Amino acid sequence: MKNTKIKKIISTSSYTIKIISSKETYSVRHPVLRIGKPIESCVFNGDDLETTIHLGIFAKENLIGICSFFKNTNPNIPEKQQFQLRGMAILKPYQGKGLGKIILKHGETLLKDKNAKIIWCNARENAVNFYKKNRYQIIGESFNIKDIGLHFLMYKVL
Numbered sequence: 001m002k003n004t005k006i007k008k009i010i011s012t013s014s015y016t017i018k019i020i021s022s023k024e025t026y027s028v029r030h031p032v033l034r035i036g037k038p039i040e041s042c043v044f045n046g047d048d049l050e051t052t053i054h055l056g057i058f059a060k061e062n063l064i065g066i067c068s069f070f071k072n073t074n075p076n077i078p079e080k081q082q083f084q085l086r087g088m089a090i091l092k093p094y095q096g097k098g099l100g101k102i103i104l105k106h107g108e109t110l111l112k113d114k115n116a117k118i119i120w121c122n123a124r125e126n127a128v129n130f131y132k133k134n135r136y137q138i139i140g141e142s143f144n145i146k147d148i149g150l151h152f153l154m155y156k157v158l
Contacts, residue, residue, distance in 0.1 A: 015099065017106050020056040020063070022047035025087060028056075028066045032089035037147075044086055046070045053110060057090075057103045065090035065099050067107055074120050076139055077155055083111050085121040104134055112158050120155040128152055 022043075029042040046052055051071035056063045072084040085107070090099050111119060122145065123131050128138070136154040145151050 014059065015064075015102065016058045017103055018056055018058065020054045020066070022052070022054055022068070024056060024063060025054050025066045025068060027063055028089045028091055029087050032091065033087060044068065044070075046072065053107070055103055055107055055110075057099055059094070064094045065103055067103050069107055069111060069119070074153065074155075076153060077118055077120055079118045081115055081117040083116045083119050085119050088121070088127070100130060101134060108156070108158060116158055118155055118157060120153065122151045123154045124148070125150040125152070128154070131156075 025047075026039060026042040030037075030039055034041045047054075047068070049071070053069045055067050055069075057065040067088040068086050070084045070086060071082075073080065073082045074084070085104075088100065088104065090103075108119060119136075121131070121136070123136070125142070131154050134156070136156045139153045139155060142150050142152050
């Protein structure tokens with residue numbers, strides 16, 4: 001199994017975070033991030049690279065949230081040890097319960113252990129406040145991603 005050097009599971013009394021496959025992310029990516037689009041739109045470039053980490057947060061045995069970290073550099077950020085956060089999503093019935101923060105913090109800890117210095121993302125307009133609360137900062141102006149909407153480049157120093 002890939003990523004064997006990182007802790008695979010974290011458990012709380014109510015939720016468990018595990019490393020999952022890219023295909024497992026689709027059950028959350030599709031209804032939250034790709035509504036009305038074909039399931040193939042859930043496949044991201046780099047999903048199956050050895051350096052990519054997919055995390056899932058589970059309530060009992062049910063996958064309810066995901067985030068993926070890609071070893072990818074952004075030319076607007078000079079630091080070389082970067083990872084891109086993509087596909088951060090929590091199923092609607094579980095949103096607003098702090099689960100996004102829990103899975104994001106776990107991912108940040110894993111990346112620190114891999115000597116990452118920066119996490120960056122293209123944050124949707126409606127997610128900017130979530131990232132700001134988690135100490136991410138905006139770089140530059142907003143931009144549009146075709147068929148998805150307005151985004152902001154955001155980053156966090158680990």
